[in-house]
Amino acid sequence: MTQEQTDKVYADLASYEKEVSEHNEQVLKALGKKAQADFEELMDCCKVTEKIKLVDAPKGINNKERCGVFKNVHVDQWGTNMEGDSYAGFIYTNVKGQWIQVPFSC
Numbered sequence: 001m002t003q004e005q006t007d008k009v010y011a012d013l014a015s016y017e018k019e020v021s022e023h024n025e026q027v028l029k030a031l032g033k034k035a036q037a038d039f040e041e042l043m044d045c046c047k048v049t050e051k052i053k054l055v056d057a058p059k060g061i062n063n064k065e066r067c068g069v070f071k072n073v074h075v076d077q078w079g080t081n082m083e084g085d086s087y088a089g090f091i092y093t094n095v096k097g098q099w100i101q102v103p104f105s106c
Contacts, residue, residue, distance in 0.1 A: 020051050027052045031069065031095050038068025042093070046106035049088070055101045058092030069095050080105065 001009075028035045060076025067073065070093040077089030088105040 020048075023051045024048060027100070031100075034069050035095065038070055042067040042070050042073070042091070043102070043104065046091075046104040048102060049105050050103040052103075053101045055092065055099045058094075058099055058101075060090065060092060067093075071095065 028039055058072070058074035060074045063073045063075055065073045072094045074092040075089065076092070077087045080086045080088045086106070089103075091102040091104055092099055093102070094100075
């Protein structure tokens with residue numbers, strides 16, 4: 001792979017990450033003033049890996065938890081390595097009567 005091709009790959013990746021970040025920021029803004037701080041607490045130690053989506057219903061296990069404006073937290077996750085200490089999946093939570101799906105890894 002040439003340096004020009006490598007630079008393009010990294011530029012495309014940076015552009016996509018910016019797109020995801022801006023999308024998620026807009027979603028959180030639409031959920032209210034308190035949503036950003038509550039979201040940081042909800043995602044403690046985990047990284048959001050893709051765009052947050054609105055969904056019709058949750059999947060995964062109901063954790064019977066809430067985090068500020070985020071209520072009824074469900075988690076659908078799987079291990080990502082052989083040691084069993086890294087995970088990825090989706091967090092589903094209800095906010096303002098809507099279900100959101102947050103892709104994560106940690």
